[in-house]
Amino acid sequence: MAEMKKLTRIEMAQRVARDIPDGAYVNLGIGVPTLVANHLHPHREIILHSENGVLGMGPAPVPGEEDEDLINAGKEPVTLVPGGAFFHHADSFAMIRGGHLDYCILGAFQVSVRGDLANWHTGQADAIPAVGGAMDLASGAKNVYVMMEHLTREGASKIVERCSYPVTGMGCVSRIYTDLAVIDVTRSGLEVIEICTDLSFDALCELTGVQLLRGTTG
Secondary structure, three states, X not given: OOOOOOOOHHHHHHHHHHOOOOOOEEEEOOOHHHHHHHHOOOOOOXXXXXXXXXXXXXXXXXXXXXXXXXXXXXXXEOOEEEEEEEOOHHHHHHHHHOOOOOEEEEOOOEEEOXXXXXXXXXXXXXXXXXXXXXXXXXXXXXXEEEEOOOEOOOOOEOEEOOOOOOOOEOOOEEEEEOOOEEEEEEOOEEEEEEEOOOOOHHHXXXXXXXXXXXXXXX
């Protein structure tokens, strides 16, 4: 059987970057979502926020030009765009909890058909929990986008009827970006707005294992 075509992580980041509108204030979660910063056009005005107290982050620095004092919440080196600012950790969370972020892009272990998010702990005894600012972002951002692989390494769908892992936020996810598709969480259910591979809609449904709705472009 031929290997299934999937988007790379860079291609996923490029796809997410296309959907962020000009003028948006955006938090990029730790891990894969940070790649989105490298694919935002420099002439677009999109303001990136980090929980550790940065507003106005740019893309990753050129190798060799890292500033060890300029990092994001994941302790990765970043750059600062003109007009960028630093502030107290508490002020950063006041921005999140006050509803001042238009979008946050988070990774996930699971997303349910209702838009419940599980991304901080697998529940395993030997797993290291990593709450960070995820719970605040899930409840405080106006739009929560998830960026993740569609399937686990074992081939199980990360889009599930009900989360089996500890939940980060209930009904908070509005859109899911995977290496196979872009799916909106709607009142009617999960609506496929784009299939990013050569899969048919029926094949995507079979892999996902939950009911999917065919969108106008899905």
